Amino acid sequence: MSGIRVALPAGEVEVSAAFESPDEPWAAVAIAHGAGAGMDHPFLAGLAAGLVEAGIAALRFTFPYREAGRRMPGPAPHAIATWGAALADLAERAPELPRFAAGKSYGGRMASTAAAASTISPAGLVYLGYPLHPPGEPAKARTAHLPHVVPPQLFVAGTGDPFIHPLTQLEEAVASCQDAEIAWITGGGHSFEIKGAKRPADEVGAGLAPLLAEWMRGVIQRPVA
Numbered sequence: 001m002s003g004i005r006v007a008l009p010a011g012e013v014e015v016s017a018a019f020e021s022p023d024e025p026w027a028a029v030a031i032a033h034g035a036g037a038g039m040d041h042p043f044l045a046g047l048a049a050g051l052v053e054a055g056i057a058a059l060r061f062t063f064p065y066r067e068a069g070r071r072m073p074g075p076a077p078h079a080i081a082t083w084g085a086a087l088a089d090l091a092e093r094a095p096e097l098p099r100f101a102a103g104k105s106y107g108g109r110m111a112s113t114a115a116a117a118s119t120i121s122p123a124g125l126v127y128l129g130y131p132l133h134p135p136g137e138p139a140k141a142r143t144a145h146l147p148h149v150v151p152p153q154l155f156v157a158g159t160g161d162p163f164i165h166p167l168t169q170l171e172e173a174v175a176s177c178q179d180a181e182i183a184w185i186t187g188g189g190h191s192f193e194i195k196g197a198k199r200p201a202d203e204v205g206a207g208l209a210p211l212l213a214e215w216m217r218g219v220i221q222r223p224v225a
Helices: 042-053 076-093 106-116 167-175 201-220
Strands: 002-008 011-020 027-032 056-061 099-104 125-128 153-158 180-185
Touching: 002 076, 011 042, 011 076, 027 042, 027 076, 027 106, 027 201, 042 056, 042 099, 042 201, 056 076, 056 201, 076 099, 076 106, 099 106, 099 201, 106 125, 125 201, 153 167, 153 201, 167 180, 180 201
Parallel strands: 027 056, 027 099, 099 125, 125 153, 153 180
Antiparallel strands: 002 011, 011 056
């Protein structure tokens, strides 16, 4: 366990982080937690372990509000600054590797916001349960910034996720992006739980790792324009 220094308007803070790597990684990824759970949530721990098994170094980190013991996210600029610091930290740990950004729900949305503002420029971004809008409020879509994201984007989405219903709204948002696609998880909820097929959260997270690894490898192997 090690910390990441983040410069905020009120001063510098340190947030917790955990870095895991296989012996010979071929890529690296920074992983952000969702609004209501920290970086040690079993889903993220399982995802990181699965990515390491697939040959990818994984850096999980904490947003400042969570580090301070608060449950509600702080201002968006704080999260954007944290994303910038996390990818800078990852660049020091894995300077020769393609580096990606991934986030669960809120963490992924903040990654997209940081990318749209050019605060971060990863090789690609992965959103695990992108919170397109609050459940039952499709009119409050959080999509205006997505067309400004330049790196490739992968939306991993459960068809039963109330944050993206109607599903066509997510499809339209993705179609408006410069380079984006959806990986549907049939029957999956916001945390990819499936009714009638209860599994531990760490197993659910680890189970998504091969999908992410395949997409990342495809991004890396794209011909240079």
